[in-house]
Amino acid sequence: MGENNEDASVISPDEETKAEAQRFKEKANEFYKNGNYDEAISLYTKAIELQPCAIFYGNRSAAYIRTECFGYALSDADKALELDKNYIKGYYRRADAYMSLGKYKDALKNYQLVTKIRPNDKDAKLKFTECQKIVKKLAFEKAIAVDENKKSVADSIDLSAMTIEGEYSGPKLEDDKVTEKFMTDLIEWYRQEKKLHRKYAYKILLDIKAYFMSLPSLVDITVPDDAKFTICGDIHGQYYDLLNIFQLNGMPSEKNPYLFNGDFVDRGSFSVECIFTLFGFKLLYPNHFFMSRGNHESAAMNHMYGFEGEVKSKYTPQMAKLFTEVYNWLPLAHCLNKKVLVMHGGLFSKDDVTLDDIRKIDRNRQPPDEGIMCELLWSDPQPQNGRSPSKRGVGVQFGPDVTQKFLELNNLYYIVRSHEVKQEGFEYGHDGKCVTVFSAPNYCDSMGNQGAFITLNGKDMIPKFTSYDAVPHPNVKPMAYASSFLNFMS
Template identity: 70%
Template sequence: MSTSSTPTPANSAPVEVSAENKEKGEKLKAEANEHFKNQAYDKAIELYSAAIEIFPNPIYYANRSFAYFKTESIGYALNDASKAIELDRTYTKAYYRRAAAYMSLGKFKLALRDYEAVYKVKPNDVDAKTKYTECNKIVKRLAFEKAISVDSKSVAESINFDTMSIEDDYSGPSLENDKVTLKFMLDLMETYKAQGKLHRKYAYKILMDIKALFMTQDSLVNITVEDKAKFTVCGDIHGQFYDLMNIFKLNGLPSTENPYLFNGDFVDRGSFSVECIFTLFGFKLLYPNHFFMARGNHESAYMNQIYGFEGEVKSKYTDLMAQFFTEVYNWLPLCHCINNKVLVMHGGLFSSDTVTLEDIRTIDRNRQPPDEGLMCELLWSDPQIPNGRAPSKRGVGVHFGPDVTKAFLERNKLEYVIRSHEVKQDGYEVAHDGKCITVFSAPNYCDSVGNKGAFITMTGKDMVPHFTTYEAVEHPDVKPMKYANSIMNFLS
C-alpha cells in the first residue's frame, strides 16, 4: 500500500497517510463541499470532521473553519484556521479564514497581522492588497477615534434641537408636547410599514429621553407580574421589523395590561433595524414600567460596524446619530428578574460558581462589552448538553452545562432562566431539565435559515412558560445586510 506525508508543524515528523485514506478524505471533503453549497453547514461540519479524523489535511481544517463561521461558531472557526496554518504555514486561505474570525470578534489588529502575512507573500495579488489596505484603514480609524474620545463630550451634549426645524412637507408622526403617546406609536408603526421615516428631530428626542430613562435603572431590573396578569418574553429581533409587527398582531400591542420584555439583539443583519429600535424605544418611553429591554451582544459598537446597524443609521440619518446609539446601548440593563423566580438574560451563565443576583445588579455596564467577566458572559454564553463548562464556540463567553444551571438557580433561589442568542429551528428550545429556555424571535433568520420564530407567555401566579411559534411574513425587497460594512466582503 503506497503512502504519502501530510504537512506538519515545524520540528515535527511527517504524518504518513495511506493512499486509501487520502482517497476517503477527498471523497468526504467533496461531499461536505456540496452540503456547504446548499447551506447545510452542520452536515458539512460533520463530514469535514470525518475527513480530518482519517487525514488531517489543512484544507479540511480551513473548510471546516468556514462552515463554523457560517454557523456563528467563531471560536471554533478561529481554532480550525489556526490549526490549518500550523499544518501549512504557506496556506494563504487559512490566513484569510483566521482574519475573518478575528474581525467578527472585533480583533482588527490580529486580523491585520494575518492579512499582512498574505500580502507579504503575494504583494502583486489584488485581493491580498485590498484586504490588507482596508483592514489597515479600520485599525488606524479605530486608533484615531480612541485617541480623540478621551476628552470628548457626550453626543447628547452636542445636540441642539433649536436648529432642527420640521419641514412643511413632513407628514410622519409627531411627538405631542415632546412626549411619546399611543397615537404617536400607532402612526409611527404605520409610517414604517409604508417605508416612511421618522423626522430626525423626533428621533433624537427619543434617544435623549430613552438614555435618561435607562440611566436610572440597575444592571439587573426586577419585574413584578400580578397573579392573573400575562407577561411576554421575546428573543432576538435582528432588524426584522415586519416580523416584529407580526408578534404584536399575534399577541397584542404592548400596554399596561400586556407587558413585554425584549431580550436583546434588536438590530443588525436585518435591514429594518432603525424601524425596530425606534418602535421598541417608543414603547419603552410610553410604558416605562410595563415594557422592558435588555442588552444583547449586538448592542455594541463593533458589531454594529460590521453587521449593518451603523451603516443603516448613517444612511437613514447621520453619523452623529450612530454615535448616539452607542451611548444609549451602553446604558441598557443586562438582565431582568421576574417575580424573583425567573432570570432573563441575552446570553447565559458564568464561568464562576459564586455569582449572585447582587453581583449582577452592581455591574458597571456603561461601556463596550469586555472580553471576559460577568457582563461578557451575560451577553455571550451558551448552554451545552454535558455537565461542566467548556470554551465557547463563539470565542467569547463560556458553554455551561445543566449542573451549572442547577447550582446557579439553587444559590439564587430561582426556578429557571430564559435566554436568547441562538437560532432554534422551532423558535425555542427547553434544555437542562426544563431549567434553561432559549427563545429566538426572528423567523427565517437573514431570509435564509428557514427557522420559526417564537415568544414566551406566562402568568404571574405560576410562571409556567407557554410557547407561540410563527413563520416569517413578507417584507419589502430589501435584503438582509444591505447596510453592512465593506468589512463583510472580507468574510466571504
C-alpha cells in the same frame, strides 16, 4: 510477476481512506454552497476524522464562520496552519474570524502575513488595506475620546435648531411625548417604508437615554398571578416579523407587557425601524415594556453587521454615535418575581456569581472581553457538564451542573436566554432549567428557522411557547448596510 500485478491493482487502505475523506469533503462543499452550513460542518468533521489535513480544517473553519461559531473557526484555522504553515487560507480564515468578532488588530496581523507570503495577491492587499483603515480609524476615535470631560453626543444636540418641514406628514410627538396614537402612526409609517423625522428620532433617543440611566443593571419585574407576560428573543432588524409578533400576541400595553431580550439590530436591514418602535413603546409604557442589552448592542458589532451603516444612511453619523451612548445604559438582565432570570447570552465562568453581583455591574461602557458583563451577553449552554471555551470566541459554554448551582445559589426556578438560532424558535436545555428563545424567523433570509416568543403568568411562571414563520418584507436584503469588508471576506 503475476503476483506483483495483482498487488498493484489493489487500492491500499490508506488510499481508500483518503478517497472516502475526499468524498465527504466534496459533499460538504455542496452543502456549503447551498447554505446548509450545519450539514457541511458534519461532513467536514467526518473527512477530518478520516484524514486530518489543512484543507478540511480550513473548509470547516469557513463553515463555522457562517454559523457565527467564531471561536471554533479560529481553532480550526490554527489547526490547519499547524498541519501546513504555508496554507494561505488558514491565515484568511483566522483573519475573517477575528474581523467577525471585531478584533481588528488581530485580523490585521493575519492579513499582513498573507501579504508578506504573497506580495502580488491583490485580494490580500485589499483586505489588509481595508482592515488597516478600520484599525487607524478606531485608534483615532479612541485618542480623541480620552478626555473624560468631553461632552457626550447627547449633550451636543440642539433640538430647537431642528425644524419640522411643512411637507412632513408622518408621526408627530404630542407635547414632546410618545403617545398611543404616535406609536400606531409610527408602525404604519414604517410599514410603508417611510422615515420618522430626525427631530422626533433625536428626541426619542435623548429621552430613552435619560430613562435607561435611571435603571439598575439588573431590573426586577413583578408579574401578577393572573397577568400574562411575554418574552421575545433576538429581532435582528426584521421589522415585519416584529409586527407579526404584535399581530399574534397583541400590541404592547399596560395589560400586555413585553420583555425584548437583546439583539434588536444588525443583520436585518430594518434595524432603525425596529429600534425606534421598541424605544417608543418603552417610553410609552416604562413599567410594562422592558429591554435587555444583547451582544449586538455594541459599537464593534454595529460597525460590522449593518446598524451603524443603516443609521448613517437614514440619518447621520452623529446619531450612530448617540445610539452607542444609549446602548451603554441598557440593563443587562431582568428578574421576574425573584424566580426567573432573563439575560441575552448566559451564565458565567465561575460558580459564585449572585444577583447582587449583576446589580453592581458598572455597565456604562462597551462590552469587555471577559468577566460577568461579557458573559451575560455572549455565553451559551452546552449539553455536557462543566465549562468549555466558547464556540464564539467570547464568553463561555456552561453545562447543566453550572446552571443548577447558579439557580440554587440564587433561589431561582430557571433562566431564559436568547442569542442562538433554534429551528422551532425555542429550546429547552439543562432539564428545562435553561430556556432559549429566538424571535427572528428565517434569520438573515437564509436559515429557514421559525421564530418564537414565551408567555407566562405570575402564578406558576411556566413558560409557554408560540412559534411562527417569517412574513414577507420589502425587497431589501439582510446585511444591505453591513461593512463593505463583509462583501469580500473569503
